[in-house]
Amino acid sequence: MKFLCVDCDRQMTFEERQLPGDGTLAVAFKCPGCGRVIALLTNPFETQLVSSLGVQIGGRTVPAQPLETVRGMVATGRDDAFEDAGRGADEGGKAPHPAWSAEAQERLARVPGFVRGMVKRIYSDYARERGITQITPAVMDTARAELGLEEM
Amino acid sequence: MRIRTYHELTEPDRSGLPAQIMAQRQRVAQRLAGVERLIAVMSGKGGVGKSYVTVHAARALARVGRRVGVLDADLNGPTAARLLGARDGRLAVREDGIEPAVGADGVRVVSMDQLLADGRPLAFRGPEAESFVWRGAAEAAVLREFVADVAWGALDVLFVDLPPGLARFQELAELLPAPPAVLTVTIPTAESGDAVRRALRAALERGATPLGIIENMTGGGFAGTAADDLAAEFGIPVLARIPWHPARDTWDRLGERL
Numbered sequence: 227m228k229f230l231c232v233d234c235d236r237q238m239t240f241e242e243r244q245l246p247g248d249g250t251l252a253v254a255f256k257c258p259g260c261g262r263v264i265a266l267l268t269n270p271f272e273t274q275l276v277s278s279l280g281v282q283i284g285g286r287t288v289p290a291q292p293l294e295t296v297r298g299m300v301a302t303g304r305d306d307a308f309e310d311a312g313r314g315a316d317e318g319g320k321a322p323h324p325a326w327s328a329e330a331q332e333r334l335a336r337v338p339g340f341v342r343g344m345v346k347r348i349y350s351d352y353a354r355e356r357g358i359t360q361i362t363p364a365v366m367d368t369a370r371a372e373l374g375l376e377e378m
Numbered sequence: 379m380r381i382r383t384y385h386e387l388t389e390p391d392r393s394g395l396p397a398q399i400m401a402q403r404q405r406v407a408q409r410l411a412g413v414e415r416l417i418a419v420m421s422g423k424g425g426v427g428k429s430y431v432t433v434h435a436a437r438a439l440a441r442v443g444r445r446v447g448v449l450d451a452d453l454n455g456p457t458a459a460r461l462l463g464a465r466d467g468r469l470a471v472r473e474d475g476i477e478p479a480v481g482a483d484g485v486r487v488v489s490m491d492q493l494l495a496d497g498r499p500l501a502f503r504g505p506e507a508e509s510f511v512w513r514g515a516a517e518a519a520v521l522r523e524f525v526a527d528v529a530w531g532a533l534d535v536l537f538v539d540l541p542p543g544l545a546r547f548q549e550l551a552e553l554l555p556a557p558p559a560v561l562t563v564t565i566p567t568a569e570s571g572d573a574v575r576r577a578l579r580a581a582l583e584r585g586a587t588p589l590g591i592i593e594n595m596t597g598g599g600f601a602g603t604a605a606d607d608l609a610a611e612f613g614i615p616v617l618a619r620i621p622w623h624p625a626r627d628t629w630d631r632l633g634e635r636l
Contacts, residue, residue, distance in 0.1 A: 227395075228387045235382065240392040249504065271511065274504035278515035280522070281398040290405075292475045292527040295519040302498035308476075309468040340493075343471060 305339030438633030
């Protein structure tokens with residue numbers, strides 16, 4: 227899927243992705259010539275179809291997690307199916323793991339157990355890569371939109 | 379007004395969807411680089427005992443020191459983990475993938491049965507009313523992740539226990555760097571033979587290598603010569619005839635022929 231600004235005859239570039247939280251997806255594309263922005267809006271069915279391919283519109287911003295599609299899409303998983311192995315405080319010269327605010331922990335606790343470990347890891351990696359030392363609900367909201375984490 | 383076509387737009391695309399798909403394929407190939415042989419166990423017919431045969435063939439090979447894994451590709455009727463006594467317990471998530479459970483005789487296994495809540499069917503998030511459109515793609519993605527995201531380690535044989543029908547085999551063949559070897563299970567009846575014939579032919583048309591036929595549930599109420607008929611038709615051996623109550627040496631002999 228590509229978008230062409232017909233007036234400028236220029237291929238439009240990915241600008242931003244938004245997840246309103248109702249299963250729909252909004253992806254903005256911008257013409258590098260005239261600056262015009264258009265939005266691609268998908269319904270829940272179309273969003274799901276993209277998710278089921280295991281790809282992300284706008285490109286990947288964090289590495290794929292093990293069984294990412296399984297954990298992200300299966301609705302009938304066991305809460306205790308996975309044991310997410312802990313990681314050291316500082317591996318390979320990476321930044322230390324961020325702290326979680328009480329509000330962020332509360333929000334994380336509401337994520338189904340089947341996918342919680344993966345969600346925690348994704349937010350943690352997101353924060354570390356950006357030098358964020360504490361994860362708050364605001365950080366989670368930003369990450370969720372940037373990374374395209376539906377229902378997380 | 380002339381609008382340029384899709385292929386004429388060649389500027390770099392940040393989404394890089396083809397590259398993302400390619401990366402998925404590379405991940406599969408890298409994971410399977412440590413697997414000496416991949417054997418898909420198939421049948422066009424349901425209820426012929428594919429999982430039972432798969433698990434016992436795997437155990438027979440493991441008992442003689444082979445490193446063996448079972449990937450349960452029957453996502454909607456998974457049984458391999460229970461048959462291997464590895465249904466309970468949690469799957470450990472490591473940096474390099476999911477650690478498979480270790481079942482009877484040391485056979486490694488990953489199955490949807492280990493992941494689903496008790497008694498619940500496999501269901502995906504999203505609008506259920508339209509799920510018939512994307513469910514196939516979602517199941518194919520699960521299969522891909524079971525291959526690519528499980529830290530199978532070095533294996534002599536990875537069995538893939540397929541559900542009845544052809545769809546999952548085709549998804550598997552699409553994923554793999556090379557067509558798999560197939561082990562075909564039938565019961566003696568002509569009806570089973572007909573269904574297996576179609577499935578086996580489809581597999582061969584996709585370039586699969588047929589290892590042979592296993593005739594299951596012999597010596598009981600099922601009459602027929604399906605295994606011999608298929609063997610003659612396709613020029614492949616009948617590797618084993620499994621009675622209703624097989625002894626351990628039945629499986630050991632099968633293991634020797636694999």
